[in-house]
Amino acid sequence: MIAMTSDMPEYLPLKVANALLPDAPALRAQMEQDGYLFLRGLLPPDVLHAVREDVTGVLQAIGWIRGGPDRLAAQAQVLPCREGEPRYFEAIDRIQRLESFHSLAHEPALLQLMTLLLGEGAFPHPLGVMRLVFPDNPEVTTPPHQDFRNNQGTPRLTAAWIPLADCPLDSGPLAILPGSHRSGVLPLSFHLGPGNRQAVLPEELATARWATADFCAGDVLLFPALTVHRALPNRHPSRMRLSVDFRYQPAGEPLTEQCLQPHFARQSWDEIYRGWRSPDLQYYWHKRHYTVVPWDASLHALPEEH
Structure with a gap:
């Protein structure tokens, strides 16, 4: 059990699945049981560091974070903005053009894991x-949801959530409702967070315990589209x-056409690829x-009514 401060609830710890590698049937059985897999240290920290350097370089250039020795810490120096605002797209459009960002989805360790889990030919969507x-912007924190309604296509779609640096509980990592993938596609209601939608949880999920962890650079959390x-x-x-x-x-x-487009489809792939080394x-x-x-x-x- 993860102990919280007095104003935070208690969470279940995420089960670490590293001992199951490279046993594909065991990995699939664990995913089917819990609706997630948590891998410690799967990715090389130097690869994540390089992506973080590029991303914080963009954020510094547009004035969001402090420069100098504080740049990699991503210390915010502007008021928060949210998905959909012009100031938000100023950052996202530049980050979408980073070769290192898109390349991270193709890291050998990730592709090998996805092949074990999903079979030969498993591949990342180009939409990253x-x-x-x-x-200190809790109103737009990503609410409880399932990925299936946002992506559609196959319910076997599997997400990889990866922090670009250590992400302890006070930095806002992801949390999972174990076993929730067996509850089917849940209804929606409005929320201010990304996508403006949240899942309406049945009583057995609304009262269930969330699972999370203090994430370290290199850790990866996987979960299917109904979790x-x-x-x-x-x-x-x-x-x-x-x-x-x-x-x-x-x-x-199956997949939908939007999963083959850049996030928000504000730029063409030719625009994104301009200047790539490879x-x-x-x-x-x-x-x-x-x-x-x-x-x-x-x-x-x-x-x-929403």
């Missing part, structure tokens, strides 16, 4: 998500939480096997 979480998850508030007095979401799917299974990962999904299915707007719609 950068999370820029300001301190309920949320972010904890970033309670650090000054540091932003920088993390990435990448999603992987088995070969041959063409190796450009349009890589053209060589992969999948089926494009229509987006079902009803799955993403809020009730009329």
